[in-house]
Amino acid sequence: GAGVSQSPRYKVAKRGQDVALRCDPISGHVSLFWYQQALGQGPEFLTYFQNEAQLDKSGLPSDRFFAERPEGSVSTLKIQRTQQEDSAVYLCASSEPEAGQFFGPGTRLTVL
Amino acid sequence: AQSVSQHNHHVILSEAASLELGCNYSYGGTVNLFWYVQYPGQHLQLLLKYFSGDPLVKGIKGFEAEFIKSKFSFNLRKPSVQWSDTAEYFCAVNPWGGADGLTFGKGTHLIIQP
Numbered sequence: 118g119a120g121v122s123q124s125p126r127y128k129v130a131k132r133g134q135d136v137a138l139r140c141d142p143i144s145g146h147v148s149l150f151w152y153q154q155a156l157g158q159g160p161e162f163l164t165y166f167q168n169e170a171q172l173d174k175s176g177l178p179s180d181r182f183f184a185e186r187p188e189g190s191v192s193t194l195k196i197q198r199t200q201q202e203d204s205a206v207y208l209c210a211s212s213e214p215e216a217g218q219f220f221g222p223g224t225r226l227t228v229l
Numbered sequence: 230a231q232s233v234s235q236h237n238h239h240v241i242l243s244e245a246a247s248l249e250l251g252c253n254y255s256y257g258g259t260v261n262l263f264w265y266v267q268y269p270g271q272h273l274q275l276l277l278k279y280f281s282g283d284p285l286v287k288g289i290k291g292f293e294a295e296f297i298k299s300k301f302s303f304n305l306r307k308p309s310v311q312w313s314d315t316a317e318y319f320c321a322v323n324p325w326g327g328a329d330g331l332t333f334g335k336g337t338h339l340i341i342q343p
Contacts, residue, residue, distance in 0.1 A: 159233075159334050160319075160331070164330075208273070217263060217275045218331060220265075223272060
């Protein structure tokens with residue numbers, strides 16, 4: 118596709134449920150990033166992949182958060198045992214060298 | 230670790246006014262600098278970026294930004310704004326040379342009155 122796509126666009130989960138958020142990067146982009154954006158705030162970095170290798174996961178807020186990119190293309194962000202404080206928009210971005218990061222539309226997660 | 234400060238959280242201007250949005254960063258080394266825009270209901274879009282070279286960078290839709298290294302600043306400017314520029318603007322930074330995650334400011338909500 119022409120841009121980064123994410124699914125689902127909206128997700129409502131009950132507290133304690135597990136969720137999986139998908140990101141399809143721009144074809145051929147080696148680098149893929151996940152961010153969390155709380156209401157009224159700028160995005161905050163969660164984790165970064167280069168191809169299938171997860172090179173930085175320093176931003177993941179707890180061990181309930183897990184990301185993977187097994188074939189170096191599509192990525193999944195999984196949140197186990199969701200809590201209310203996990204409610205946010207989760208953004209995915211992909212990039213190639215010297216080009217800046219291109220963002221998807223995000224997944225709005227609401228935990229009840 | 231780097232940080233980004235955007236001084237104005239809300240800015241209201243009339244059409245045709247000139248715009249300058251402030252951005253300062255804190256980091257001990259060389260950085261890449263970015264401005265992103267988020268129009269209502271749309272996703273983040275890259276306005277412009279600075280990696281090296283000419284510190285005056287021109288982006289899309291008539292926007293430009295100037296990197297002043299001595300002031301750790303990367304302010305966004307537009308000489309004459311339009312109603313369609315109403316949006317949220319984010320300044321971001323990452324360490325130069327790497328493909329690291331971006332550190333964003335909190336954003337500036339710009340409203341242009343017709």
